[in-house]
Amino acid sequence: MEKITIKINGKDIEALKDQSVLEVARENGIAIPALCSHPEIETQAGSCRVCLVEVSQNGRSRVVTSCNYPVRGGIEVRTDTDLVRRIRKGVVELLLSRTPDAPVIQKLARENGIEGSRFFVDEAEHYRNRCIACSLCTQVCEEVVGVSAISMLDRGRDKAPGTPYLKPSQACIGCGACAYACPTEAISMIDEGEVRKIWGREFKMLTCSVCGKPYIPEAQVEWIVKTTGKDRSFFDKCPDHR
């Protein structure tokens, strides 16, 4: 990997070519708020638009999303210009009007000096969940888990993740990776005894032979055995007791 030098907020910083601005900034202790980026995803969607920064090169400056802007030698990044702050504030205010009940968004709003959104809040329940339609859940399901049980449905303000035809998905293994990855905790996953409920389906959980706690859906075990060839007996014990 080619080593290059870039400037962030006036400071010279070493980076590898094609790393994202966000990654380089975080490695160097420079905070940039971000919601939908995830290190396990190959191509960051850049859909939440919270991680905006200003990048200038050859005297030209533009506002870009830091999560997927590849660094090149000679670029200068500014994370906190007036323009960036204004646009970020506007984006967060819009997110707040979409999901006023999401604690993550509320916190972000406070950090950006937003008292409350000046825009209307959708009354329909569909809009009042915490989903910001960033598509991270579907990316994790496809790229990390590899089952593609959910995808983004519909378009515009109706866009939301879901299973095909909103029916219980046969492809889902109940692993809950989507729920863990969700930046706004919008995906409902309920574990009750030996049953996990997610995406309208119930999954039977396997119990640890040592502590007796249900810890993994059987469907997930089958998926792992099938795709990795791992011995089924490996899953007799939970990670704490292996």
Add this chain to the structure above:
Amino acid sequence: MDNRKLQSVKEFESYRTKIAESRKDEYPVIYVCGGTPCLAKGSRAVAHAFKKEIESQGLACKVELRHKVTGCQGFCSKGPVVSFGNDIVYLEVKPNHVPEIMEKTVKNAQVIDSLGYKDPQTKKRSASFEGIPFYSHQKGMILKGLREIDPLEIDDYIARGGYASLVRAFAMVPEEVIDLIAESGLRGRGGGGFPAGAKWKSCRAIDSEVRYVLCNGDEGDPGAFMDRSIMEGNPHAVIEGMIVGAWAVGAHHGYAYIRDEYPLAVKVMKKAVEDATAMGLLGRNILGTGFDFDIKITRGGGAFVCGESSALMRSIEGKVGEPRAKYIRSVEKGLYDLPTVLNNVETWTNVPLIVNNGAQWYRKTGTQGSPGTKVFSLAGKAVNTGLVEVPMGTTIRELVEKVGGGIRGGRKFKAVQTGGPSGGCIPESLADLPIDFDSLSKAGSMMGSGGIIVMDEATCMVDVAKYFISFLAEESCGKCSPCRDGLPRMKQILTDITEGRGKEGDIELLEELCEVLSYGALCGLGSSAPNPVLSTIKYFREEYEAHIRDKRCPAGVCRELVTFRIDADACTGCTLCAKQCPQACITGERKKAHVIDQSTCIKCGVCRDVCKFDAVRVE
């Protein structure tokens, strides 16, 4: 079909000579326009009448009705249009005109002036392209082919010089072709106006075994039908341009992405690709040069956003048509992450012209910064509307007043909207602005793909902004938050203003949201979405203020803000309005002035429409 395959450039040239020789007809070809507006006005019956007449008189004459395959003749508002080559054009032709046309024009080459265009001022009639202002102020570089060529017949295209640019291009090294296009100053007709030569050059410079050339035929702007007409009327010109482009950048595969709402364009382009392949102009070893290039037709799925380059490419790949960050340009990583040149239909159609005639010839038309012509779909309140082509640099006023013939009904010219939902409104006071990429952007609008909507004084600019924002809110793909959540909120604020709920600060709030979208949105749809709002605020701020402060719509459009009143002096008491009023809220005695009961009036406007004495006023 394989026996038609031409093996070399020489074989191609002699084939052209042969078919051109065989096409010298005794009688002129009768072109009956079969574009959608002409069809709606009965051009099929006109063509049928011609056929019958030719048969009964036993003439060996050719009628080309382009109803299956359209070749729009442009003058949509005066259809059905019938033309004869480059000289004579008849408007509003009815089947009963046909015998006279056959006798005089076809057999005896006489012009029937009474079937020509009647100048509203001078009352003079003219049936020649030169004598009709709608045509004479145009320059038909691109549209010429549409009026003359049978789009379903590749021989017709070849006979008229089609595919000649391939011969010239193949005689050059690819870099020379790129330099030629760069020199010509050709800029992308899809809206952005990016220099085509520079795009091709950077694509060729990328080290890669596979490159693609794409044609963007996903014309989605409301009221735009330029690319559609070109694909339907002269598909081989598009294909020819793409082959030259492929040769120049070193691509062997191309895709033409056509929106599925254009089934005729899909059909015509498909046939054209098949025919060109059968002739050896596409496929392996084109004209024996060793160069391979094929074109596949991809049908769009109906999303406006797929006209955006990165979404279009995802759609061709079979994925959801969503845009993605373009920090790495598509000439580097485009379709399937490989170097890709994407140009729009009209851009490709310009390419053969440049290759055939040279960069200097091309630069003679248009302006320094934007050479060539531009095809527009002229719509709205102009007297003459249709598909038009003018040199770049033509002023808005020339387009509206000369080609368009001014405003209908003697009303005042107020503004033009250019560039579709991504464009903006330019007021009459700036109508002397030349139409080119840079002037329009500077004025806060954009060229866009070429929709021009003419607006008169009875157009409410807030309502116009609301219309475009509503369109975009519907068409937003929903991937990024500023566009997905910002547009519905802009729409709400605009709706509030037009319905009398506007408040102080709304204009500033709109401006704030516009900034968030222009800088924060992921793709061009979102970042250019503010244009309709910003340009109307910039040029018609007082109209916004009248809505907000005085709860008044100066143009008399916004229903919640207007009142219908009967002018007692003008009213004759004919009772017609009272009879037609669906609310029965108009009262009055016969032969005495009538009155509208405002408490039950729903402002439907029926009274104004039926009044013969112009006594119903909108305030």
